[in-house]
Every structure is written in structure tokens, then in C-alpha cells.
Amino acid sequence: MATTLPLSTRAFQPDRRVATAATGESVWVRWVLIGVAVVFLGLFIFLPLAIVFSQAFAKGISVYWASLRQPDALAAIRLTLLAAAIAVPLNLVFGVAAAWAIGKFEFVGKSLLITLIDLPFSVSPVVSGLIYVLLFGLQGVLGPWLARHDLQVIFAVPGIVLATIFVTFPFVARELIPLLQAQGQEEEEAALALGASGWQTFFRVSLPNIKWGLLYGVILCNARAMGEFGAVSVVSGHIRGRTNTMPLHVEILYNEYQFSAAFAVASLLALLALTTLFVKTIVEWRARRQLAESARWDGEEQPV
Amino acid sequence: MTFIFKKRSNLPGFGLALGYTVLYLSLIVLIPLAATFLKASSLSWDQFWHIASSPRAVASYRLTFGASLVGALINLVFGVLVAWVLVRYTFPGKRLFDSLVDLPFALPTAVAGIALTTIYAPNGWLGRPLAALGIKSAYSPLGVAIALTFIGLPFVVRSVQPVLEDMDKELEEAAASLGASRWQTFSRVVMPTILPAALAGFAMAFARAVGEYGSVVFISGNMPMKTEITPLLIITKLDQYDYAGATAIAVVMLVFSLILLLPINLLQKWSSSREEKIPALAAEEIQ
Numbered sequence: 001m002a003t004t005l006p007l008s009t010r011a012f013q014p015d016r017r018v019a020t021a022a023t024g025e026s027v028w029v030r031w032v033l034i035g036v037a038v039v040f041l042g043l044f045i046f047l048p049l050a051i052v053f054s055q056a057f058a059k060g061i062s063v064y065w066a067s068l069r070q071p072d073a074l075a076a077i078r079l080t081l082l083a084a085a086i087a088v089p090l091n092l093v094f095g096v097a098a099a100w101a102i103g104k105f106e107f108v109g110k111s112l113l114i115t116l117i118d119l120p121f122s123v124s125p126v127v128s129g130l131i132y133v134l135l136f137g138l139q140g141v142l143g144p145w146l147a148r149h150d151l152q153v154i155f156a157v158p159g160i161v162l163a164t165i166f167v168t169f170p171f172v173a174r175e176l177i178p179l180l181q182a183q184g185q186e187e188e189e190a191a192l193a194l195g196a197s198g199w200q201t202f203f204r205v206s207l208p209n210i211k212w213g214l215l216y217g218v219i220l221c222n223a224r225a226m227g228e229f230g231a232v233s234v235v236s237g238h239i240r241g242r243t244n245t246m247p248l249h250v251e252i253l254y255n256e257y258q259f260s261a262a263f264a265v266a267s268l269l270a271l272l273a274l275t276t277l278f279v280k281t282i283v284e285w286r287a288r289r290q291l292a293e294s295a296r297w298d299g300e301e302q303p304v
Numbered sequence: 305m306t307f308i309f310k311k312r313s314n315l316p317g318f319g320l321a322l323g324y325t326v327l328y329l330s331l332i333v334l335i336p337l338a339a340t341f342l343k344a345s346s347l348s349w350d351q352f353w354h355i356a357s358s359p360r361a362v363a364s365y366r367l368t369f370g371a372s373l374v375g376a377l378i379n380l381v382f383g384v385l386v387a388w389v390l391v392r393y394t395f396p397g398k399r400l401f402d403s404l405v406d407l408p409f410a411l412p413t414a415v416a417g418i419a420l421t422t423i424y425a426p427n428g429w430l431g432r433p434l435a436a437l438g439i440k441s442a443y444s445p446l447g448v449a450i451a452l453t454f455i456g457l458p459f460v461v462r463s464v465q466p467v468l469e470d471m472d473k474e475l476e477e478a479a480a481s482l483g484a485s486r487w488q489t490f491s492r493v494v495m496p497t498i499l500p501a502a503l504a505g506f507a508m509a510f511a512r513a514v515g516e517y518g519s520v521v522f523i524s525g526n527m528p529m530k531t532e533i534t535p536l537l538i539i540t541k542l543d544q545y546d547y548a549g550a551t552a553i554a555v556v557m558l559v560f561s562l563i564l565l566l567p568i569n570l571l572q573k574w575s576s577s578r579e580e581k582i583p584a585l586a587a588e589e590i591q
Contacts, residue, residue, distance in 0.1 A: 025486060030393055037389040038401070040382045043430075044454050045404050048411075048419035051429065055422060094328045101321035107310040113325070115565065119333055122561045124515025125413075126535035127554045130542065131336040134343045139547045141339050165332055189314050198316035220410075227412025229518035234539060247414040247518070254418050254522065266415040273410035281403045 052270045055263035067253075067261035068268070075241040076249035076265070079160070083232075083245065084225040087164040091221055095172025096214075100202075102173075103180025104188075114177070120169040128166050129234025132159055155237030160245065163231040168221045175217030179210045212290075216283045223276040227269055337558075344555045347548055355552040364534040365556075367445055371533075372513035375452030380506045383460025384498065390461070391468040408457050413518025420451055421522040443525030448533065451519040456509030463505035467498050467575070500578050504571035511564045515557065 025033070057064055067073060098117060102110060120128065134140050136153035146153060153159045187209070191201040207214075229247040236243040244252065246265055253262035310318065344352065355361065389395075390402050408416065424431040424441040434441045441447050471494070479489040517535040524531040532540075534557060541550040 024392075029486075033385060034389050034393055034395050037382075037386045038395075040386065041401055041405070044457055045407050047423055047429070048416060048454070049407070051419045051422050052415060090328075094325065097321040097328075098325040100317060101325050104315050105310060105313055105318050105322075107318075107322070108308075113329075115569070116329060116333065117325075119337070122511060122515075122565055123337075124517065124535050124557050124561070126517050126538050127340075127515070127557055130538060130550060130554050131340045133542065134547070134551060135336050135339045137547075139545075141342065162332075166336075169332060185313070185315055192314060192316075201315075202317070223410050227410075227415070229412060229414040230516075230535065233517075234542065247412050250414050250418065251522075259422070262418060266412075266418060269412045269415045273407060273412070273415075276410045277403050277406055280406065281399075 049270060052263055052266050055259060056267040058263075059260045063260055064264045067258075067264040070261070072241050072244065073249060073261075073265055076244045076246045077268075079157070079244065080226050080246040082157070083161050083164045084222055086161050087168055087225045088218060088222050090165060091168055092172050092218055094169070095176055095217060098173040099176035099180045103177050104185060117170050117173055120166050125167060125228065125230025126234055129163050129231040132162050132166070132235055154235055155239070155243060157243065159235035160232050160243060163235045164225050164228055167228050167231050168225045171221035171224065172214070172217035175213045175220070176210055179213040180206070183209055212283045212286055216280060219276055219279045223272055226272055340551065340554065340558070343547075344551045347552060351548070352552050352555075355549050356556050360528055360532070361534070361537060361553055363529045364532050364537045367448060367531065368514055368534045371445060371448040371452050372510050374449040375456050375513050376506050376510035378453045379456045379460045379509045380502060383457070383505060384464055384502055387461045387464040387468055391465060405461050406458050408454055413455070413516065416454055416519040417451065417522035420454060420519065424450060424523060442523050443531065445531060447523040447525070448520055448531060451523050452513040452516060455516050455519050456513050459509040459512065460502055460505030463501045463508070463575070464498050467501045467578075471497055497578065500571055500575035504568060504575050507564065507568045507571055511561060511568065515561060
């Protein structure tokens with residue numbers, strides 16, 4: 001199940017022809033449908049974005065900056081960056097390994113493995129947090145052992161990092177598996193036949209071919225890692241300045257009726273989301289151009 | 305016949321890559337999930353049933369599943385419409401709209417939650433006019449449905465869009481030349497083609513909505529028996545150190561999401577086999 005933002009398949013295909021008169025709608029129908037779509041997207045997409053930024057700056061730019069420079073806000077930003085800095089590289093290495101095994105080889109149990117990798121997407125974020133509480137919490141399976149050795153996972157930074165890893169687990173793998181699958185094996189086999197080692201083949205042949213998908217998977221994984229709320233909320237314990245991430249800090253400020261400060265921090269997260277969508281658009285555009293170029297090369301090689 | 309685990313391949317690194325994948329998957333996902341079921345198995349069946357079927361839990365299921373269904377149905381109708389408009393028509397700002405359809409995937413749920421609450425609160429941009437009409441939006445089941453509509457918005461659009469893009473115009477032209485009206489062509493030719501993708505998107509939006517927490521807790525008002533969703537009930541039980549209660553309800557949710565995986569996978573397979581069949585048929589006709 002894809003709770004991710006898959007790259008549009010259109011980016012990897014040449015353009016199709018546009019509508020012809022026989023199969024088009026009348027101008028009236030067309031504009032009514034466009035109008036309904038625009039109102040729907042306006043209500044559910046543009047309005048929430050507009051309110052985040054208008055509320056963030058409602059009391060002026062100085063209040064905005066002051067709310068971002070509060071010690072608790074800075075601590076939350078630092079913790080969010082730390083959790084993402086650990087979770088994203090780990091899931092990146094996993095994603096590349098999983099995509100290599102699944103995309104380049106045929107083996108028994110492959111579709112079961114893909115389903116298991118997708119599992120974190122179909123688990124409620126709250127349940128994702130809970131499973132770590134049940135494992136590492138005081139009442140949990142490993143809790144007594146951890147307590148004896150004076151290690152704290154739940155209501156501390158390690159729990160937050162673990163929950164973040166869990167909810168962002170499939171992102172990079174999901175983006176890379178179809179790309180490695182689609183590219184086949186010929187180029188790698190040629191490199192190996194010419195004497196390249198396995199790692200050389202991977203870094204010089206396979207990796208350059210999937211770099212845009214990889215970049216996109218990392219950006220997406222990072223956006224979700226920084227924005228996760230439910231799972232982190234269960235394991236964090238909400239200790240101000242110590243175990244609050246940015247989304248949790250937003251919640252605390254909002255519940256204390258500090259709306260401008262809550263929306264100021266929220267605006268940073270909204271900017272992160274907009275940046276992610278921007279990168280997605282760029283990556284799709286690059287992929288389409290690459291495809292158009294390779295199609296042109298193929299065309300020139302063939303005798304007319 | 306001997307059992308062959310893996311087909312022969314000239315590429316190296318299979319053992320390392322698969323080994324690491326399985327190890328990491330086990331450590332992060334499988335073992336913690338198994339621990340949850342282990343913990344739940346320490347409850348007797350009667351205890352489990354008592355917690356899972358308590359009136360407060362049942363009220364939360366009814367709200368969670370009901371509002372998720374409403375949200376997914378709204379997304380089914382408007383998702384198909386948005387996908388159609390984005391593929392078939394040109395209008396100013398189309399590319400911007402197209403890029404921003406994915407916003408609900410990218411925007412942290414807590415941000416969506418406080419934004420929607422501020423819009424639909426009794427003094428909000430839309431909450432005030434709705435309140436004047438006597439409709440309570442925030443802090444009511446309607447608010448929950450609004451948040452869950454937001455969270456599921458991209459699924460139907462993104463699953464129908466590629467199918468519409470790949471659909472051959474010839475099919476519609478043939479229908480039109482045989483005398484079908486535009487509506488007949490749409491309902492008898494276009495609809496059957498996009499139906500599997502639309503249903504797959506609907507099921508994914510529903511599954512996502514059932515587990516959603518961050519965007520709902522702010523707008524729902526969180527009154528037990530009235531506007532308390534199931535994920536919040538789990539958190540409430542955890543805050544009261546009722547680990548058995550939280551686990552029992554989490555197991556209900558886990559089992560439900562595992563059951564939902566099956567129809568989603570089947571719908572996705574149906575949809576992709578449909579997509580492959582149509583160009584193949586068209587190619588046959590040309591030859």
C-alpha cells in the first residue's frame with residue numbers, strides 16, 4: 001500500500017496526444033468540471049496553507065521570529081533534526097539494499113518481502129509508537145532488563161528515533177525497487193564483463209541511473225521523519241526542551257492558546273512540505289527530459 | 305524436483321543485500337510487532353473481548369470507521385473528477401494544482417490538524433458561516449470527516465490519473481462514431497477502465513483514514529463516546545498506564561489493517577492488469 005508520494009509514471013513516458021473534438025465535452029461542461037475541481041482543491045489544499053502562514057504572521061514578523069527563537073522551540077528543532085539525521089541514512093542504506101535484492105534478482109518469497117516492507121504504511125502511527133512502548137517501556141518485554149542497566153528508551157531520545165525509523169521505513173525502498181527493476185541487468189553485466197568489481201559496478205553504473213529516484217526517496221523520507229506526530233507522541237513523554245520534536249512543540253503551544261507561536265513553528269514544517277513537493281516536480285521534469293533525450297538517441301541510431 | 309530458492313544471475317551482492325534487508329526488517333518491524341501480539345496473548349480471550357467490545361471502544365470504532373468511509377467516498381467522487389480535469393483539460397494554474405494535490409502526504413499531520421481546526425472553529429473562516437447556518441463543523445463528527453477527507457485526498461487522484469493518461473483515445477472515438485452520447489461513452493467506456501484504479505485509491509484512502517491521528521485530534525474535540533477516535537482511545541489508555549487496554553484495542557486496529565491489505569493488493573493487481581491489457585488489445589487491432 002502506498003502512503004507515499006509515488007513519482008508520476010507519466011514522467012517516464014512520452015507525451016500522449018491531446019483531446020480531439022469528437023471525444024471532448026462542451027465548453028459549459030468543461031468549465032463547470034474545472035470549477036468544481038478548483039473549488040474542491042481550494043477548500044482542502046489552499047485554504048489550510050493560507051491559514052498556516054496568515055496565522056503565523058498575524059501578530060507581526062517580530063513575534064514570529066521571537067517564537068522561533070524560544071529555547072524550547074530551538075530544542076525542538078534540534079531534536080527533530082537529530083532524529084531525521086539518524087533515521088534517514090539508516091533507511092537509505094536499507095532501501096538501497098532491499099531494492100538491489102528485490103529489483104535485480106528473482107527469488108522465492110519476493111512478494112511477501114515487499115508486503116512486509118510496506119507494513120509500516122498500513123499501521124496506525126499511534127500503534128507504531130505503542131509497539132515500542134510494549135517492547136522497551138517499563139511494563140514491556142525488555143523493560144526490566146533496560147531499567148537494571150539504567151538505559152532509557154521510552155520517554156527519551158532513542159525511542160523517538162526508533163519510532164521515526166519505523167514510520168519512514170519503506171520510503172526509499174519503495175521509490176528504488178521499481179526503478180532498479182525497470183532498468184534490467186544488461187548495463188551491470190557489461191561492466192562486470194569488462195572487469196569492474198561488484199562495488200564499482202554499483203557506484204559507477206547502477207547508482208547514477210537511479211540518482212533522481214534516490215534523491216526523491218530521501219527527501220520524502222526526510223519530510224515524513226521531521227513531520228511525524230502520532231508515533232513520536234506516544235514514545236516521547238512530552239518533556240519540554242528535552243523530548244519534544246517540532247510537531248509536538250506545535251501541539252503544546254496550540255493547546256496553551258499560543259496560536260501565533262504554534263503557527264510560526266508550523267509554518268517551518270509547511271515550508272518543508274512545499275519544498276518536498278517542489279523537489280518532486282523537479283525530479284519528474286528531469287526524468288521526463290532524460291527519457292525524451294534517450295528516445296531521440298534511439299531514433300537517430302535507427303536507419304530511416 | 306529440487307527446490308530452487310533463487311534464479312541464477314550474473315550480478316553479485318544478492319546474499320549481502322537480502323541478508324541485511326531481512327535483518328533490518330526483523331529488528332525494526334517484525335520483532336516489535338510480534339512483541340505486541342505476545343503482550344496481547346497474556347490477556348485471556350474474555351478479558352480481551354471485554355476491553356475490545358466495551359461501549360466506549362465500540363463508539364470509537366463507529367466514529368473512526370464511519371468518518372473514514374465518508375471521507376473516502378467524498379474522495380472517490382471528487383478524486384475521479386480532479387484526475388479527469390487535470391488529465392483532459394488545460395486551464396490557468398493547472399500545473400500548480402497538479403503539484404499541490406500531494407500536499408496532504410507531505411504536510412505534517414499536526415500542522416494540518418491545527419490549520420483545519422482554525423478554519424472550521426466557530427470563529428474561523430468557514431466555521432463562522434457554517435455556524436450561522438446551524439452546522440457545527442469543528443468539535444463534531446463532521447470535523448473528523450473533514451480532516452479524514454483532507455488526509456485521503458491524493459489517493460484516488462494519483463491512482464486514477466495514470467490510467468486516464470494511458471487510455472487510448474481510439475476507444476472513445478469508436479464509441480462516439482458508433483453513435484454513443486458523450487455521457488454513454490463516459491459511463492460505458494471510461495468508467496469501467498478507471499474503476500479498478502478508483503476503487504484501489506478509495507480503499508487506500510479509507511485504510512489511511514482509519515489509522516490517522518494527528519490531523520484529527522485537534523478538530524474532533526475528543527469527547528468520549530461522541531468524538532473520540534480509536535487511535536486517541538489507545539493514547540488515553542496509555543496515559544492512564546492501562547497497557548492491557550491499549551494493547552487490546554491496538555490489536556483490533558492491527559488485525560483490521562492487515563485484513564484491508566488483501567483487497568487493496570487485489571485491486572491494485574486488477575488495476576495494473578487492466579492497464580496492461582488495453583495497449584495489448586490495441587496493438588493486436590493494428591496488426
